[in-house]
Amino acid sequence: MDAVSALVAGLISGLRAMLNTDVVVGGWAWAITALGVLVGLLPAAGALLVAIWRKGIGSRYGPGTAAGLTVIGVVSAGLLPWLAFTATGDVVRAAAAGRQVTGLRESDVAALAEPIPVPFADLVFDSQGDYLGGTTVRQAFDPADPAAFALAIGVLAVLPLIVAAFVWGQARIALRRGPTWPVHLFWLPALALPLLTAATPAGSSGHLWIGAVGGAFVGLFVVLLAGRPSRERVRRSLEPAAARRPAGPPRGSDPESRAPVRSAPIRSRPVAPTRPEDVGAERSKLAERFAARPPEPLVAPPRAGVGPTPTLVAPGPLLGGGGGGGPRFRMIRRLGAGGFGKVWLAHDAQLGHEVALKAAHAPDVETEERIRREFTALRSVRHPNCVRVFDLVSARSDPGLAELDGMVIVMEHVEGTPLGELVRTRGVLDDIAAARAWASVAGALDDAHSRGVMHRDVKPGNVIVDAAGYAHLIDFGIARRTGDATLTVAGFVLGTPDFLAPEVAGGQRATPQSDSWQLAATISYALSGHPPRGTHADAVSGLRAAAAGAPLTQLPPRSAHTALLHAAMHNDPAQRPPLGAARQALEDWLRRTGAAPDGPVTQVTTRR
Numbered sequence: 286m287d288a289v290s291a292l293v294a295g296l297i298s299g300l301r302a303m304l305n306t307d308v309v310v311g312g313w314a315w316a317i318t319a320l321g322v323l324v325g326l327l328p329a330a331g332a333l334l335v336a337i338w339r340k341g342i343g344s345r346y347g348p349g350t351a352a353g354l355t356v357i358g359v360v361s362a363g364l365l366p367w368l369a370f371t372a373t374g375d376v377v378r379a380a381a382a383g384r385q386v387t388g389l390r391e392s393d394v395a396a397l398a399e400p401i402p403v404p405f406a407d408l409v410f411d412s413q414g415d416y417l418g419g420t421t422v423r424q425a426f427d428p429a430d431p432a433a434f435a436l437a438i439g440v441l442a443v444l445p446l447i448v449a450a451f452v453w454g455q456a457r458i459a460l461r462r463g464p465t466w467p468v469h470l471f472w473l474p475a476l477a478l479p480l481l482t483a484a485t486p487a488g489s490s491g492h493l494w495i496g497a498v499g500g501a502f503v504g505l506f507v508v509l510l511a512g513r514p515s516r517e518r519v520r521r522s523l524e525p526a527a528a529r530r531p532a533g534p535p536r537g538s539d540p541e542s543r544a545p546v547r548s549a550p551i552r553s554r555p556v557a558p559t560r561p562e563d564v565g566a567e568r569s570k571l572a573e574r575f576a577a578r579p580p581e582p583l584v585a586p587p588r589a590g591v592g593p594t595p596t597l598v599a600p601g602p603l604l605g606g607g608g609g610g611g612p613r614f615r616m617i618r619r620l621g622a623g624g625f626g627k628v629w630l631a632h633d634a635q636l637g638h639e640v641a642l643k644a645a646h647a648p649d650v651e652t653e654e655r656i657r658r659e660f661t662a663l664r665s666v667r668h669p670n671c672v673r674v675f676d677l678v679s680a681r682s683d684p685g686l687a688e689l690d691g692m693v694i695v696m697e698h699v700e701g702t703p704l705g706e707l708v709r710t711r712g713v714l715d716d717i718a719a720a721r722a723w724a725s726v727a728g729a730l731d732d733a734h735s736r737g738v739m740h741r742d743v744k745p746g747n748v749i750v751d752a753a754g755y756a757h758l759i760d761f762g763i764a765r766r767t768g769d770a771t772l773t774v775a776g777f778v779l780g781t782p783d784f785l786a787p788e789v790a791g792g793q794r795a796t797p798q799s800d801s802w803q804l805a806a807t808i809s810y811a812l813s814g815h816p817p818r819g820t821h822a823d824a825v826s827g828l829r830a831a832a833a834g835a836p837l838t839q840l841p842p843r844s845a846h847t848a849l850l851h852a853a854m855h856n857d858p859a860q861r862p863p864l865g866a867a868r869q870a871l872e873d874w875l876r877r878t879g880a881a882p883d884g885p886v887t888q889v890t891t892r893r
């Protein structure tokens with residue numbers, strides 16, 4: 286403590302000489318106030334160190350990192366300021382008593398015996414030493430003297446609260462794009478400082494607090510200079526959590542192929558056995574073909590080893606018939622119904638294969654405009670894991686569409702099983718299957734987002750696993766271009782509450798980050814069998830929980846993807862990793878486990 290007192294005494298002496306003023310309250314008071322500015326910058330120095338450190342370590346805090354953050358926070362915001370307050374009080378008291386203090390000049394000691402320059406101050410204080418080193422902080426809070434009590438409240442209680450608030454802000458800035466629990470390691474010690482310094486002189490402590498407010502405020506801008514860790518650094522920092530799973534075969538997977546083993550078959554068409562390397566090569570070629578395809582011609586849906594050969598149809602106005610005077614469409618069966626329309630399976634004579642037809646339940650001007658908007662939005666999206674649209678026709682233009690009304694979207698028919706049904710009937714997915722589904726659908730969503738299209742209703746029922754075991758994103762029935770209407774329209778709720786992002790449930794506009802949240806929630810369901818916030822009795826309670834950002838109580842208990850799920854479902858959209866970064870992290874994890882990123886979600890079951 287003697288070394289600290291000598292250091293503080295030297296600083297006070299140097300500051301007093303630098304300021305060289307005795308006006309108003311005297312040179313000692315000004316020097317101590319300037320010292321308070323330096324004390325107020327101590328927590329900022331700690332926060333700055335954390336901000337610089339996080340640019341290297343990202344957002345994953347292991348035990349060693351947590352211990353380091355604890356030391357930095359407690360020392361910079363608690364221990365060092367406490368030492369400065371205590372040492373300042375000791376120096377002032379010793380000098381006021383006429384004792385020589387290491388670090389002080391004789392003129393410094395003599396100045397404390399001089400009166401305060403403020404008129405009539407000598408009626409209250411005998412000298413500058415009495416003013417700065419007399420009454421303690423605890424004694425200053427004396428209700429018997431209302432004026433002194435009010436001054437103590439303002440200087441020794443309110444100012445420390447302001448400093449603690451600034452320290453909280455400094456720590457919050459330093460911990461952007463990461464867990465924020467270490468913020469408490471800074472502001473709590475700062476808040477405890479007034480109690481820990483209750484025995485120090487009220488005069489010197491008051492001037493230290495006055496200076497500390499200015500120092501802490503400047504510290505906010507000092508910490509901002511460090512910047513925040515890049516999103517790529519944050520993404521990479523989450524990878525070790527996924528990589529800690531043993532290199533052996535994950536639960537529920539075949540040790541030879543690393544492909545998930547499922548015993549129950551999916552509803553499927555016959556598929557010829559295919560080697561994994563052939564499937565990967567074929568899918569890579571398929572992705573390149575779709576990326577290079579012109580946007581205007583209509584293309585029949587290709588699939589490696591399954592379905593018809595792509596057929597080009599010349600672009601033009603709405604197509605009405607199948608050629609030769611006969612109807613273009615032949616209805617086969619009803620596939621299902623959604624919030625806005627019904628979907629039928631039909632044979633398209635123009636394209637030469639089966640398609641899905643989507644029409645409104647009760648067509649009106651607003652609904653038909655919605656269908657036109659869906660068609661316009663989806664027509665520009667071309668991704669092998671996203672349902673493709675081919676045409677928009679009027680039900681009145683073709684005799685085969687007599688059972689439908691209004692405008693009809695002609696789209697790819699993906700034959701398979703919804704992910705939700707797959708989980709209910711065959712159990713939850715393992716980590717490899719979930720990673721493949723997540724990465725493939727993330728690619729489809731990322732492609733849609735790059736063209737300004739949001740899905741807004743990503744859920745297990747809208748992810749179809751086809752006959753070959755690959756995941757497809759379907760039903761853009763409430764798709765919107767960027768900037769279109771919010772979730773609630775005239776009191777009608779769009780989307781599924783259990784899988785809604787908090788900001789969308791609260792009525793904000795859909796963004797790529799909200800689609801990313803819903804995809805992560807869908808994958809969490811596939812891994813656990815439950816929506817991430819749990820199930821709710823009705824849509825209203827589900828919507829309330831979603832809007833309130835209810836805790837994620839049903840995440841998979843043991844999964845390599847838990848850290849990424851937490852990040853992707855952060856309540857703050859700005860804290861969620863971009864879809865492209867999440868997809869890259871998943872594909873890298875799959876490669877490390879020895880599994881092909883473009884492999885099937887389920888084991889392909891063939892019929893003989």
